[in-house]
Amino acid sequence: MKFCEYCGKSFDDDRETCPDCGAKLRSLQNGEDEDNALTVIEMMMLGLL
Numbered sequence: 001m002k003f004c005e006y007c008g009k010s011f012d013d014d015r016e017t018c019p020d021c022g023a024k025l026r027s028l029q030n031g032e033d034e035d036n037a038l039t040v041i042e043m044m045m046l047g048l049l
């Protein structure tokens with residue numbers, strides 16, 4: 001499963017980019033799913049970016 005950090009959605013592994021926004025997808029880490037993975041907006045709010 002891959003994840004768009006901008007849309008907060010997950011997609012099939014065979015996709016490289018998000019069909020919605022065109023951003024590069026990243027693989028979800030162990031224990032992450034689309035509901036708890038941090039999006040770029042959330043990381044900015046937390047001061048991580």
Ligand SMILES: [Zn+2]
Nearest residue numbers: 004007018021
């Ligand atoms: Zn996207």
